[in-house]
Amino acid sequence: MSESLENIRLTKRPLVVCDVDDVVLEFVTPFRAFLASRGLRLLPRSFRLHGNIVGESDDTRVEADAVSALLEGFFAEQEQWQSPFSDATGALRALSETADLIFLTAMPPQHFAARRRLLDRFGFTYPLIAAKEAKGPLVRHLHGERALPVAFIDDMVHNLHSVGEHVPQCLLVHLPPPIDIHQLAPPAGDHVRRARDWPEALGLISAHLAG
Ligand SMILES: [Mg+2]
Incomplete structure (x- = not known):
């Protein structure tokens, strides 16, 4: 169940x-808190979950299938674990005043309902698409040929590159959280703007939307 693109x-x-x-x-x-509740931890050795989840007191790796199952379990229980970044609320509200x-x-569409409830709980009532497909073609389909910013x-980074390839006129904003493992991500490249936080992202996007 998902709010499909067509709707x-x-x-x-x-x-x-x-x-x-x-x-x-x-x-x-x-x-990480979810992993700790199961006697596990995530090591910032490279920018991926697979291969970097180990036991609490030893470095025995959790196998790939089990990592995927943990991720699935986390998304199923997301309403117990996830909350917003404090500076996202005001920035999203400001953007929604001038843009759709x-x-x-x-995320697999089976978690749509839980994610919808969780976003709604924090006042993020904006439309939601939950999909495993590449993001570039989806944004392309959504925006079509409209002559609007x-x-x-x-x-x-791979999502930003996907959208850049399919919607070349799109402003691409890289907004990673200040967390150890994100610092191991590959650089996004010069065609992507990097924002340190939501106020900076808001400034970049507002300028772009204003043309
Ligand atoms: Mg993300």
Whole structure:
């Protein structure tokens, strides 16, 4: 169950597409708490979960299938664990006053209902698309040929690159949280703007939307 692309009605305003995990809702920090509750921890050795989750008191790796199951379990229980970054609320509200704001979350659609409730609980009532597909074609489909400004915010470089390839006119904003493992991510490249926090992201996007 998901708000499908076809059901989303855009107005004649600019479009802002925004990722959720580690952009609006904290992800790595509560995922670490979830792991700790199961006697596990995430080591910041490289920018991936697989291969970096180990036991509490030894470095025995959790196998790939088990890591995927942990992630699945975390998303199923997300309402108990995740909460927003404190500076996201005001920035999203400000953006929604001048643009159509759509959440695009890379999550299996079976977790849509839990994510919808969680976002609503914090007042983030903007439309949500939960999909595992590449984000570039989805944003392209959403925005189409409209001659209006479009911006995309994500913490993951491959998502920013995907949208950049399919929607070349889109402002790409990289907004990673200040967390150890994110510092091991590859650089996004010169065509992507990096923001330190939500106020900086808001400034970049507002300037772009104003043309
Ligand atoms: Mg994310």
